[in-house]
Amino acid sequence: xxxxxxxxxxxxxxxxxxxxxxxxxxxxxxxxxxxxxxxxxxxxxxxxxxxxxxxxxxxxxxxxxxxxxxxxxxxxxxxxxxxxxxxxxxxxxxxxxxxxxxxxxxxxxxxxxxxxx
Amino acid sequence: xxxxxxxxxxxxxxxxxxxxxxxxxxxxxxxxxxxxxxxxxxxxxxxxxxxxxxxxxxxxxxxxxxxxxxxxxxxxxxxxxxxxxxxxxxxxxxxxxxxxxxxxxxxxxxxxxxxxx
DNA sequence: CCTATATATGAATATATGTTCATATAATAA
DNA sequence: TTATTATATGAACATATATTCATATATAGG
Numbered sequence: 001x002x003x004x005x006x007x008x009x010x011x012x013x014x015x016x017x018x019x020x021x022x023x024x025x026x027x028x029x030x031x032x033x034x035x036x037x038x039x040x041x042x043x044x045x046x047x048x049x050x051x052x053x054x055x056x057x058x059x060x061x062x063x064x065x066x067x068x069x070x071x072x073x074x075x076x077x078x079x080x081x082x083x084x085x086x087x088x089x090x091x092x093x094x095x096x097x098x099x100x101x102x103x104x105x106x107x108x109x110x111x112x113x114x115x116x117x
Numbered sequence: 118x119x120x121x122x123x124x125x126x127x128x129x130x131x132x133x134x135x136x137x138x139x140x141x142x143x144x145x146x147x148x149x150x151x152x153x154x155x156x157x158x159x160x161x162x163x164x165x166x167x168x169x170x171x172x173x174x175x176x177x178x179x180x181x182x183x184x185x186x187x188x189x190x191x192x193x194x195x196x197x198x199x200x201x202x203x204x205x206x207x208x209x210x211x212x213x214x215x216x217x218x219x220x221x222x223x224x225x226x227x228x229x230x231x232x233x234x
Numbered sequence: 235c236c237t238a239t240a241t242a243t244g245a246a247t248a249t250a251t252g253t254t255c256a257t258a259t260a261a262t263a264a
Numbered sequence: 265t266t267a268t269t270a271t272a273t274g275a276a277c278a279t280a281t282a283t284t285c286a287t288a289t290a291t292a293g294g
Contacts, residue, residue: 010170018166018170022162022165028165032158034229036156036157039149039156040149041146042252048145052135053127067253067255068271069255069272069273070254073272075271091261091269092261092269092271093270093271099229099232101229105229109148109151112218113144159282174240174242175240184284184285186241186242187283190242190243191282192241192242193242207239207240208290209241
């Protein structure tokens with residue numbers, strides 16, 4: 001790989017070291033997938049609402065101003081990524097955040113955006 | 118909007134309150150766009166390398182095992198999102214992280230992934 | 235000026251992704 | 265059972281996005 005580098009401003013040793021310390025490809029891919037989930041306006045809205053309180057699909061649909069079907073599809077993605085969990089009561093399914101780290105992520109990203117003004 | 122809600126497990130008052138506290142749509146969109154940048158394996162790799170040291174395009178290309186053109190395209194996205202900054206020396210362009218919050222984001226996300234095992 | 239090198243960029247392509255529509259499933263009530 | 269309601273899901277469609285290829289730009293050296 002290093003032989004492709006004609007610039008090579010850093011030594012092979014440094015390159016080796018950087019590559020060795022890197023999380024393995026699987027972890028990096030998981031990390032990218034994790035961020036990707038947050039990288040959508042609709043999902044971000046749903047997560048925000050759920051950060052406030054447990055909500056059923058219909059209420060989420062009303063709050064986010066999205067079709068019920070679209071909400072269900074996005075909730076499925078959030079569920080598969082274990083960001084939300086469900087509780088069923090009759091025909092109503094209640095969703096809530098599965099992990100409170102999520103709020104921290106929000107805050108950190110907002111902080112970053114604030115500093116850019 | 119609330120009249121679309123047939124489930125309405127929460128009161129109109131609660132809905133109003135949740136919606137009023139929500140960051141405005143522009144901010145939410147910015148937040149989504151911000152996360153979207155991290156939601157790609159290639160960009161995440163580039164950001165990781167840059168979190169270690171300042172690097173030129175050719176070295177990034179070698180480290181990430183990506184074509185030079187692909188690297189340039191992705192670096193442009195990172196630049197437009199002000200995640201990296203550049204320094205030019207002759208024909209060589211050096212890239213580095215523009216903000217150290219990024220490392221915190223990495224760590225927080227990794228922490229989240231760790232807990233899911 | 236001409237050549238070589240590092241980087242940037244536009245167009246084309248392939249793939250991924252979000253929404254909609256129609257419909258299926260599950261649970262409850264009559 | 266039948267009807268109703270809440271939610272889930274598959275297919276189709278439109279859009280977004282990452283990569284590649286070819287080429288442009290910029291800088292340095294001869």
